[in-house]
Amino acid sequence: MKRIRQAAIGVASLLMSYSASAQVEVSVSVDTTKPGPKIERAVYGQFAEHLGRGIYEGIWVGKDSSIPNVKGYRKDVVEALRKIKVPVIRWPGGCFADDYDWRDGIGPAAQRPERMNKFWGGVPETNAFGTHEFMDFTELIGADAYVAANMGSGTPREMARWLEYMTADGTSTLAKERRANGREKPWKVKYLGVGNESWGCGGEMRPEFAGDLSRQFGSYARLHGGSAFRVASGGSADDFNWTDVMMERAGKYFDAISLHYYTIPLDWGTKGQATGFPKEEWGITLRNAQALDGMLVRHEAIMDKHDPEKRVALSVDEWGTWYDQEPGSTPGFLYQQNSLRDAMVAALTLNIFHRHTERVKMANIAQMVNVLQAMILTDKERMLLTPTYHLFDLYVPFQGAIPFPAKVNSPRYIEGDVDIPMVDASAAKDANGKMWLSLVNLDPNKAVRITTDFTGKAKGRMLTAAKIDSHNTFDKPDTVKPVAYSGRTVGGKLVFDLPAKAIAVVEIN
Template identity: 40%
Template sequence: MQKITFRKLIGENYIYPELQGHFIEFLGSCIYDGIWVGEDSEIPNYHGIRKDLVDAFQKLHPPVIRWPGGCYADVYHWRNGIGPRENRPVTYNENFGTFETDPNQFGTHEMMEFCEMIGAKPWFNINMMTGSPAEMREWMEYCNRQESTTLTRERKVNGHEAPFQVEYWGIGNEVWDGGGKMTPQMYANEYRKFTSSCPSFGSGDQAFPPKCIASGPDGNKPKERVVWTKDFFKEMGKYRMPSLYGYDLHFYNWNLKQLQTEKKFDEKQWYDVINGCKELENVIHEQRCLIDAGLEALPKPEGPFRAAPRKCELIVGEWGNWHSSAFNARPALYQQCTMRDAVTTALTLDIFHRNTGDVRMACVAQSVNVLNSLFLTDGEHCILTPNYDVFDMYQVHQGAYTLGFEEKNKDPEVCIFASIKNDDIYVNLVNTSYSESKKIELKFKQCPEFVEAKTLYSKDPQNYNDAKHPNRVRCKEGKAPAREKDSFQIALPAASVSVYHFRKTETEK
């Protein structure tokens, strides 16, 4: 039996809520039919945005949501998505096999209303490839300028008097491929030009400068990602350093060994995917070290004027399972989510939580109808995938602190993470075994009281939710653990995700 011992119930590293971020893009049916149904739709909606999706999203307290891409960002012109909807141009989207017209009904104002309804901060990705610094600057001015200008008056005419205060701005997307097939040197030059064009929105304590996020490497290419990051920061170190808040790494857990459906798999295929997601932890450590080395090598600025801070946050702007069958799906990249996806989603979030000192923000790709989704829509139906339950169970860690523990008789198939928030202790227990239940012991120096347990599992790991069976796989109340003095005995079902909640007693405070 694996034994976990908590010597001290004292928090360590702060868990940024932004590690549980989301990503949406005009790709397949993510936006249209997914989020946007239109005000005239028979499907219940809030000003055109699907009501049941908003209501369910609100419950997750999503911290940030990235839009409009992804690859689509680099062909998106923001002016196409403002003003009266009946006057907006119709464009065409070839992005990742979407091959559909874009009526531009979901634009800046609709995105901001969506963010306001679900309580998320927006992350806007600008068009670097087919756009210009002038277009980016005008979008920033339109969104964030307080003073009365032609652009802010236009924003008011379009329905929003106060500035949107968009904080995060991605400067290009995957520039190593669909974003321009650039070299790090080419991109660094473009990045300097675009970020130098950003407005500052005030000065001193009143300033609201954009937090510019650079396009990082392809996380799935071990050799290229190392060289890319080294070369990018070497280029940044030449002469004057531009503003650089974050560095956006993308990593997908590819399942491409054979063309197989994401809904049918054997035990070997289960473990291929489960083990594949674990690589991300090494990638994060590697990239954090490379970023820190690059920052350390920057020349010290000359003169009395304030220079850009020698700091850069690592961000994972896209992550999730990508099964081979998604390439042939219609709508594009539509993918069902089974317990296999739920377990890897839990493991990945635990990687972020465990390494909160190394990674600052992360966005699952994508939230609706694409790849590792939390929501799948089918006409009037909005189905919550098992991934939704994982995010729901794990939201307790937002704003908490990591909690250290010791392991004995470690079982490699049981993955553990713990956090503490005030007097509440949350322990994640993920059993990655395809078919075996597991027993573990949680031991405390001073035993807290058990509050509740939540467990997500299914008798068949291949199970998923659909319109006919929307609750086939759903989080349930877990069994109370058996207590023996200062320890708890817990049984974990095979292929399961559990969160156990304890609370400090008065003697421990």
């Protein structure tokens, strides 16, 4: 409690100092006459790969662990994920999926084979966390399963039999085997990924070959696994040709194609640090996050050419920030800190998805625990919630809501070569008829006064901090966390005074 009070006092002092400084004038208008397609809950999906400490210690500690657990799952992690209403989890990869044999992860744990995790550090993979552990975990936290099948080194038969093992209800040998391994009822596999990054770690394929192979796998996915929503392996970032070829060759066999986009401040060789970065990299990172919007426009235009009825969805099933991993951490584990900047990237990205609901029906941030832009970090028995977790918590009301166009009249934030709008916004109405508004001030130095065309009252929460790289540590886990926030009425309009580098989500009555 002492830490929480200190954090609240610190943020209150920040707000007082900001309110005393000059504010930039911004206006936001929301057109409530033009509702868009629903923001699917799956857009707030998560990703859990067998990578570093994402699964082992992050989610699974085993029933005999001294760390408090629920049937082997970390109790603190389970409770935290339930709170943000995780809708779907993608597993077991990633690159790991295309070297995964599902049979390694079933049966008595003591009899499961140990393999080498070839993609991520060359460390032993005990297979203690397999199909039963994952599927039961999704049920435990109330999420749907997004299972990634091995197209890179596997066969359609192996994929089909895995689906049958999980979903068959009857007297088939695979259904009996599942029951013998402890699961009487079949599971529901709502989403099925066929391949992962087939252009890279998933087989180094050319799009034409990947398209034809996807057709073969997709046809067998239809025959087994019932009504699973099938996702083909799509392109990366601005690889528009991959989308074109995949849609032309295999689009009719799938319900969606994927897209992967990582926000990197510098380049793939030297990505930049997660904390302690120069102010220039704040703006570069946010600009690169916003670039996804234009890429989605172009990918969707290509999909429209092949699918004017918009039957095939776009699943951005890997997205988030990627920095150089933390000094001293295990090579290949992709462990990085998570600062206020990451919460900003998440807010901008989710707002972009809200503007593309005609096609974007699912997205999965990479990754859930201890890897890349994680919700949660753990250190043995200790756990902390990151600024990105708190951002997802703020945005829970947007799950399943109906979005409306938000027009922002904003000055620019200019820093070096960066020239981007200072303020971003998103508005939507939830199933109970409540209107929600998110406001993001990207400028790290200037407060803004935002005048809206709403009337009434508005209350919610805000996320901000003292520094651009403010982050939570195991010794100070509450440095960055939400505080109460509200608007006020000026001249009959709702007005919001928003500090520099701040994100607010409010309910408007």
